[in-house]
Amino acid sequence: MGESIVLEIARYSPERDAEPHLETYEVPLRKEWVVLDALNHIKDKIDGSLTYRWSCRMGICGSCGVMVNGEPKLGCATFLSSYAGRKRVRVEPLRYFPIVRDLVTELGDFLAKLKKVKPWLIRTDGPLLREGEYLQTPEQLDDYRQLSMCINCTLCYSACPVVGLDALFVGPAAIALAQRYNKDSRDRGAKERTLILAHPDGIWGCTFVGECTRVCPQHVDPAGAIQQYKVGSALAWFEGLIMPKKRRKTEDRHGAAAD
Amino acid sequence: MQQPTKVPHYTKYHPRWFRPRVSVYWWLGQWQYLRFILRELSSVFVALTVIMTLLELRAVVQGPVAYARFQHQLAKPGVILISLISLFFVLFHTITWFNLTPRAMAVKVAGKRIPEWLVAAPNYLIWIVVSGAISLLILRG
Ligand code: SF4
Ligand code: FES
Numbered sequence: 044m045g046e047s048i049v050l051e052i053a054r055y056s057p058e059r060d061a062e063p064h065l066e067t068y069e070v071p072l073r074k075e076w077v078v079l080d081a082l083n084h085i086k087d088k089i090d091g092s093l094t095y096r097w098s099c100r101m102g103i104c105g106s107c108g109v110m111v112n113g114e115p116k117l118g119c120a121t122f123l124s125s126y127a128g129r130k131r132v133r134v135e136p137l138r139y140f141p142i143v144r145d146l147v148t149e150l151g152d153f154l155a156k157l158k159k160v161k162p163w164l165i166r167t168d169g170p171l172l173r174e175g176e177y178l179q180t181p182e183q184l185d186d187y188r189q190l191s192m193c194i195n196c197t198l199c200y201s202a203c204p205v206v207g208l209d210a211l212f213v214g215p216a217a218i219a220l221a222q223r224y225n226k227d228s229r230d231r232g233a234k235e236r237t238l239i240l241a242h243p244d245g246i247w248g249c250t251f252v253g254e255c256t257r258v259c260p261q262h263v264d265p266a267g268a269i270q271q272y273k274v275g276s277a278l279a280w281f282e283g284l285i286m287p288k289k290r291r292k293t294e295d296r297h298g299a300a301a302d
Numbered sequence: 303m304q305q306p307t308k309v310p311h312y313t314k315y316h317p318r319w320f321r322p323r324v325s326v327y328w329w330l331g332q333w334q335y336l337r338f339i340l341r342e343l344s345s346v347f348v349a350l351t352v353i354m355t356l357l358e359l360r361a362v363v364q365g366p367v368a369y370a371r372f373q374h375q376l377a378k379p380g381v382i383l384i385s386l387i388s389l390f391f392v393l394f395h396t397i398t399w400f401n402l403t404p405r406a407m408a409v410k411v412a413g414k415r416i417p418e419w420l421v422a423a424p425n426y427l428i429w430i431v432v433s434g435a436i437s438l439l440i441l442r443g
Contacts, residue, residue, distance in 0.1 A: 141319035149317075149319050204338075253402070257334070270402075270405050271408055
């Protein structure tokens with residue numbers, strides 16, 4: 044056997060354990076192997092009971108998120124060789140989520156929060172669909188394109204201490220997703236989303252730690268989306284103070300803090 | 303084979319999720335979280351600096367004797383130490399927030415988002431100009 048590396052993996056069996064514990068496994072250190080390859084190797088060759096999520100192996104499905112040495116990472120995009128100098132690499136389930144088994148976390152609360160921000164195009168005024176598609180310029184597409192890259196990997200939730208400390212906080216990805224629709228020229232739902240977002244559990248819960256943006260594998264920049272929403276909300280409120288009529292018009296068109 | 307640590311009790315046919323507790327020291331383990339807490343803490347020193355400046359202005363208004371007394375207080379070792387710590391935190395506060403401005407403001411010119419450094423740069427420029435103007439005023443006066 045050539046070079047190897049030791050993985051410390053958090054194991055938790057709800058039937059047997061009161062709390063998670065670490066187990067160590069020695070795996071080959073191959074240049075082209077990512078953490079997910081090591082987990083697959085362990086499952087195939089050493090311990091078939093190891094439980095974790097994965098699907099695409101190429102950073103698209105967002106299901107293989109784990110903590111690697113305390114950092115939220117995609118297992119399929121984190122090369123083992125970057126930890127070659129370390130004695131051990133610790134792999135744990137994503138922080139701040141309930142643990143179902145080993146590295147598998149419970150996502151029900153996250154999915155409920157995503158749904159809460161109404162992440163779909165809201166359009167009640169015309170034109171009707173049969174009259175043709177909504178046209179959009181490349182600039183209008185650019186307004187929200189980056190925000191639409193989210194793969195729901197939840198790494199940003201694990202990087203955000205507010206998520207851990209305040210269970211009601213809507214969280215980075217959900218707010219970024221809401222902004223993705225608010226910034227879409229075809230959407231008219233910003234006002235509806237404001238009720239959820241311009242709230243102490245929404246944007247005002249964010250203390251701008253900024254780690255969500257740093258760990259995001261898709262460069263979505265949720266921290267930026269949240270701060271821009273805050274600025275938009277504050278400006279809309281201020282505008283309402285000095286020009287109440289104009290505010291009403293803007294809200295009717297885009298919602299209080301569309302941009 | 304792993305032996306059961308304690309007998310867990312869980313609802314049958316429903317997974318017993320383990321809910322990890324968040325330690326009150328969550329910010330100590332990693333530099334990026336410690337830096338965030340320091341940035342929050344820096345507000346206290348910013349407030350302290352503002353209070354000191356207001357006290358200084360009051361001493362100036364009260365006349366040369368009051369100002370000399372205030373300066374004497376400032377020269378005490380404890381006050382110098384606090385001033386140095388405040389200076390460090392005020393600089394830390396200013397620089398970190400200036401650098402974060404591009405995150406909060408997506409400034410567009412002719413439909414294109416301008417580079418992040420261009421959004422942050424005016425903050426530094428205004429800082430330098432205002433500091434220079436105040437220094438000139440004090441040194442000449
Ligand atoms: S915003 Fe980024 S880190 Fe958060 S869920 Fe989406 S892709 Fe993952
Ligand atoms: S397995 Fe799909 S993102 Fe990693």
